[in-house]
Amino acid sequence: MFRTFVRVVWLTLGWLELSVFTALLYLLSFLPPSWRSGWYRRLFQSWCRTWIHALGVDLRVHHRHTHPLPSRYLLIANHPSSFEDIGIPAVFDVDCLAKREVKDWWLVGRISAAAGTIFVQRESRDSRGAAADQIERHVNQGTNVALYPEGGIKGPRLQPAFRHGVFAISLKTGIPIVPVYLHYEALHDFHWGRHSLLANIRNIMFASNNRANFYVYDPIEPHLFDDKQSYCDHVYGLYQQWQARHIG
Numbered sequence: 001m002f003r004t005f006v007r008v009v010w011l012t013l014g015w016l017e018l019s020v021f022t023a024l025l026y027l028l029s030f031l032p033p034s035w036r037s038g039w040y041r042r043l044f045q046s047w048c049r050t051w052i053h054a055l056g057v058d059l060r061v062h063h064r065h066t067h068p069l070p071s072r073y074l075l076i077a078n079h080p081s082s083f084e085d086i087g088i089p090a091v092f093d094v095d096c097l098a099k100r101e102v103k104d105w106w107l108v109g110r111i112s113a114a115a116g117t118i119f120v121q122r123e124s125r126d127s128r129g130a131a132a133d134q135i136e137r138h139v140n141q142g143t144n145v146a147l148y149p150e151g152g153i154k155g156p157r158l159q160p161a162f163r164h165g166v167f168a169i170s171l172k173t174g175i176p177i178v179p180v181y182l183h184y185e186a187l188h189d190f191h192w193g194r195h196s197l198l199a200n201i202r203n204i205m206f207a208s209n210n211r212a213n214f215y216v217y218d219p220i221e222p223h224l225f226d227d228k229q230s231y232c233d234h235v236y237g238l239y240q241q242w243q244a245r246h247i248g
Contacts, residue, residue, distance in 0.1 A: 007056065011205065014054035021050050026107050029114035036114060041095075044115035048090035055204050057083065058211045061091050065218040070176050072139060073219060074166055077180040078239060079148035080156045081190040082200050083212060084182055088146050089115075091214065092180075095138055097131060097147035116143070122151060132169055139175045149232070156191040158236075158243055167222075167231040176219040179235060181242040185209035215242065 025047055028040060052059055075094055077084060089096055095116040103109045103119045113119070118138070120131035135145050149162035170177050184190035189207035192200040204210075217238070225231035 011054065011056050014050070014056065018047075018050045018054040021047050022107055022111070025111045025114075029110050033114075041115050044111065045089055045093070047111070048086040051086040052090055055083070055201065056210055057087075057204065059087060059091070060211065060213050062213060062215045064215050067218050069178055069216070070219055072142060073144050073176050073178040074135075074139060074170055075144060075146040075178045075180060076149050076166055076235070077146070077182050077214075078158060078243075079150050079153050080182065080187065080192075081153065081184060081204070082192045082197060083184070083190055083204055084148075087182075087212060087214065088180070092144070092146060094144045094146040097135065097145065099152065100127065118145070128165065132165055135166075135169055136173055139169075139173055149235075153192050156187045157247070158239055162232050162236045162239075164228045164232050167225075167228040167235070170222040171225065171228060171231065174222060176221050177235065178219045179217045179238060181215040181217065181239060181246065183213040183215065183246040185211040185213070187247060213246070215246070217242070 025040075025043060028036070028043070031040075075088070075092055077088060085096070085098065085102075088094065095118060096112075097118045097120060098112065100119045100121040102117070103113055105112075116138075118131055118134045121127035135147070138145050147166055149166050150159045151163045166177065169175070184207075186207040186209040189203050189209075190200075190212070195203075220231075220235060222231065225234065
């Protein structure tokens with residue numbers, strides 16, 4: 001009973017904090033881009049951490065890499081939930097790739113765009129090409145980018161294959177890939193299926209287990225591969241191994 005009371009108080013404080021922070025970031029998003037510079041991105045990262053508090057998620061980052069992470073990288077992860085859309089930028093200094101529809105979301109879309117999020121219309125080849133160009137510009141200017149090679153949230157487990165885009169960009173720019181495997185203890189509670197985003201948020205808040213594990217593995221150098229297909233196949237094979245290890 002007492003633990004339930006404490007959790008309710010904690011979540012209530014989290015949502016109050018998130019509401020105030022969201023209003024502030026929304027107002028600041030109307031400033032000219034040149035005025036926002038890098039400080040808005042840092043506020044955005046703090047805002048994402050506020051989301052974690054409001055959702056009551058116990059996020060653990062496990063550094064399983066044996067080599068130091070590079071200063072510039074392309075971060076990839078599996079994508080079973082909406083949680084990683086705020087979980088990844090909360091703990092990594094990255095701009096994210098998101099579906100075009102996010103830009104139209106009330107409050108969140110404008111804040112994400114102002115923070116440097118790159119948007120893509122997945123069904124449009126032209127949009128995917130434009131997004132790839134933006135990703136290249138970001139990493140060449142020293143900003144790390146996070147994306148999901150499954151191409152969206154399509155199931156609690158890995159999809160049959162990854163898309164090649166990030167591997168082609170890595171080969172072209174020479175920027176290594178940092179793979180992160182996401183494991184939610186209550187996998188089906190966190191998964192965003194056919195239900196609404198609000199329902200997914202509710203399911204995460206009241207999950208049977210609130211632990212989220214982000215496993216960071218060794219960076220993968222593009223010069224080890226001759227083409228995007230072999231690169232993609234190798235990395236997908238690693239994710240299959242990690243999935244077998246963490247969820248069977």
